[in-house]
Amino acid sequence: MSNSNRQIILKLRPFGRPTAKDFGMRTVPVAELGEGDVLVRALYMSLDPYMRGRMDDAKSYAACFSLNEPMQARVVGQVVRSENGAFAAGQLVIGMLDWADFSVVAGAKGLRVIDDQTVPLPYYLGALGxxxxxxxxxxxxxxxxxxxxxxxxxxxxxxxxxxxxxxxxxxxxxxxxxxxxxxxxxxxxxxxxxxxxxxxxxxxxxxxxxxxxxxxxxxxxxxxxxxxxxxxxxxxxxxxxxxxxxxxxxxxxxxxxxxxxxxxxxxxxxxxxxxxxxxxDHVHRFDEFAAEMAGWLKSGAVKYRVDVTDGLENAPAAFLSMLEGGNFGKQVVQIGSKV
The missing domain is CATH 3.40.50.720 (NAD(P)-binding Rossmann-like Domain)
Incomplete structure (x- = not known):
């Protein structure tokens, strides 16, 4: 595994329509793991309209992104190393991670194992997310x-x-x-x-x-x-x-x-x-939702389209395009492949 980690950071807070200049990319060493932590390699990253509000320095239902730090998104990834007994290397997981190749999840907070792989992985960022x-x-x-x-x-x-x-x-x-x-x-x-x-x-x-x-x-x-x-x-x-x-x-x-x-x-x-x-506000009902939605998807009662952009480096452009309606389906970025 490479020890270098590409990250997309928020360089500037936009006033009105955001531009490519508001984003930056940097390469840093992969952070060390502490007790209870999990290192995850990103496979698919979700891009969602609500992230536009997090770019502003304004109080809202989701905390604003910090300047010169990685932005965050829902990510489907694979565990690389684990110092947490609930997770093992090779497992597929989903959580709120950085716009990055790798993320260290402190205490495995919010991380969840994906047990059912009978549906496409990007669905966990869309129809099942x-x-x-x-x-x-x-x-x-x-x-x-x-x-x-x-x-x-x-x-x-x-x-x-x-x-x-x-x-x-x-x-x-x-x-x-x-x-x-x-x-x-x-x-x-x-x-x-x-x-x-x-x-x-x-x-x-x-x-x-x-x-x-x-x-x-x-x-x-x-x-x-x-x-x-x-x-x-x-x-x-x-x-x-x-x-x-x-x-x-x-x-x-x-x-x-x-x-x-x-x-x-x-x-x-x-x-x-x-x-x-x-x-x-309704997260306590997630299991109820997931069971019903999975049934609909597997039976064909519900269909779903995903718009996949390849490469972390293309995430800012895909995000800006999505805000203007350029996506066709749920916008995700493929960063890596399952091993």
Missing amino acids: MPGMTAWIGMEIGASKPGETVFVSAASGAVGQIAGQIGRLKGCHVVGSAGSDDKVNFITSALGFDAGINHRTQSDLLAALRETAPNGLDVYFDNVGGRTLEAALDHANIGARIVVCGMISQYNLTREETPGVRNLTHINRKRMRMEGFIVS
């Missing part, structure tokens, strides 16, 4: 019923893919929006959505919703905010539920650049419920 559970919890909050209409934005992304398919499993009419014709074709042809909208070419989103969801919206699973949220509020039915998962259209905007949503009065007039959530 935080994004999948986010969709699962969010759709539970939406409380959709058979025959209702569900609208999912960013429907070909890490969370949206799963949210829409859960809606279909519940017997709902499901409409998704995505950023290209290929993505719209994917959600309708491969995932079973009833209809799709290309939000980049459709200037009148409300008209598109009226066409694809003629009975109005009962649940809107919001991943983007902005004008899509406005259109959904306009088309929502009385008693509709708005599930606020994320607002990626806003993440790279300064406060001055961020447009306000102009029709929030619909929440009162239509007696709607609009609820935000953070998946980490």
Whole structure:
């Protein structure tokens, strides 16, 4: 094993849209292990929109990244050395590790062994990981019923893919929006959505919703905010539920650049419920989620697409592209291969 370790660090805090200059790469020796520690070699690393908020020096539900230190992400890796009796060399694990070739996990905190290898390893960062559970919890909050209409934005992304398919499993009419014709074709042809909208070419989103969801919206699973949220509020039915998962259209905007949503009065007039959530608040239900999701994946009831970028050095570019909708499916970076 090489003793050198490449790390991606946060060099600068972005103001508005981040750029490649905000990231840096350095090579350092692999750190020594203390009692209870585990050394993990990265195989696949997750890139997620919430990381954009961690680049800022602002209080939020996740601690901000430290300047000139490695960024962190969910990583599927393989144990190289262990000073912890619960882990052995060669085991596949998942945990919150550095953007790096190797990470020393102090006290094995948060590290979990991957026992079931009958599904692709990147799924543990997507359908069987935080994004999948986010969709699962969010759709539970939406409380959709058979025959209702569900609208999912960013429907070909890490969370949206799963949210829409859960809606279909519940017997709902499901409409998704995505950023290209290929993505719209994917959600309708491969995932079973009833209809799709290309939000980049459709200037009148409300008209598109009226066409694809003629009975109005009962649940809107919001991943983007902005004008899509406005259109959904306009088309929502009385008693509709708005599930606020994320607002990626806003993440790279300064406060001055961020447009306000102009029709929030619909929440009162239509007696709607609009609820935000953070998946980490529901971590106690992970085993319940994982069992159900694994069953769906293995039976073929749920399908999942992963967008793999090769090489740690390409992680910053892949992250920036994802924030602009350049990914097609759950964005991961392959750093190494299982031995």
